[in-house]
Amino acid sequence: MADLLQVLPDLDTRPFAHLLPSLERALLSTNDLVTLEPADVAKRAQLPPADVRNLIDAVVAALHRHLGFGAEEADGAVFLDASGPAAAISTLDAVFDAALLGGIRPGYLVEVTGERYASAFTCLLPHCWPSANSR
């Protein structure tokens, strides 16, 4: 269960603190917790099934929140607001903005690609790196 800290760093584990050492000893990961039957998990870790079920519910809910779903979406709200028509970063050219329906939208990963300024220096630069990096 050591990976729980990595998967869900914000999860409040205090209510489940008594379960984690046993789960760790049984070599159960967060992945197992979500994918296996709660009864099987409880059996493997020798824990009360009701407690294990509570932990699994908390983990699943937290994972949903992380993705922007769930009843109380604290993080997701920002994303949903951003998809409104008002919020966008303009390219400061009316026609470009029209093509992007407003501009670059927040909440997304965007790539700009194109040929680079081709001088002799920048052409040769990539060939210098490999030798510079190998010691």
Next chain:
Amino acid sequence: MSGAGKTQLLLTLLLAVQLPKPHGLEKAAIYISTEAALATTRLTQLLAAHASLAALPPNEKPSLERILAIKTPDLESQDHIVRYQLPVAIKKHNVGLVVLDSVAANYRAEFEKNGVKQGAAAMAKRGAQLVQLGALLRGLARMHGIAVVVANQVADRFTSPSINPPSNAPSRSTSTNSQNTERQNTPQPQSNQLPTNPPSQNGEELVLSPDPLALDHQQSWFTGWGDIPSDPQHTLKTPSLGLVWTNQIACRIALHKQPIVASRPLGPGNNEDHGDYEESHITRWRRWFKVVFAHWAPPSEGRGIEYELLKNGMQHVSKDE
């Protein structure tokens, strides 16, 4: 100023994000560079000369102080900065835009140093790292409601002669028309493999393309180059980092450029002593801005929007010129 205009566009965004609502988010920006440092002189130039920035009153004007810049010389530091320092900085400085310029540079340097021997293994490792980087950046964009814009480079596209039969020209145009609607679809993973098996489809599919599942065929609709059938093969480019990276991004904007070549006598007849006379005949460049795909906007039609790179920023060229 003879690049395609990537940097100019990114610099404009760094300033625009600071503007109030209709144009920006009224937030600061972070610029992570892997090659050259932030071009502050060009930023000041842009700030002073751009039509919609110069007119602003001083208290509304974007400021260079609200652009944080950091340099990442290698992949290790890039990973550390993106993973640990960036989330803190975004919160602390009320950031609305993160620019990574460029995403490919560090990968190229790190993965070419081992030589060709371990090429396949290195590429597999790179693929996994690219997925991680993509997930990280997408997570930041979503959690903090910010835009993450990465610059990518292009390489010349090499097409193997085996998939270029004489019937290619007509087949290409047919497929462009029939598959335009599928432009945003990402191809299946298996299309990444080289087309080793002979095209055993029936005649109807052969009209479409010799190998419609091949990456070489499908990439015309997501790389940004190749969907205009009249373009000569040797001018086609492919953005770096391949299909794995393409699947990480929500929007790709391609900046095209094409030379305008003048007729032979350019100056007063003194150009014969140069061996590289071909270069000197390029009088100017035509440039296009093209939305290849975006989650929130339709792809550009044809070549996109023609524009000029001027001292005061990027400006579209009106059609009726």
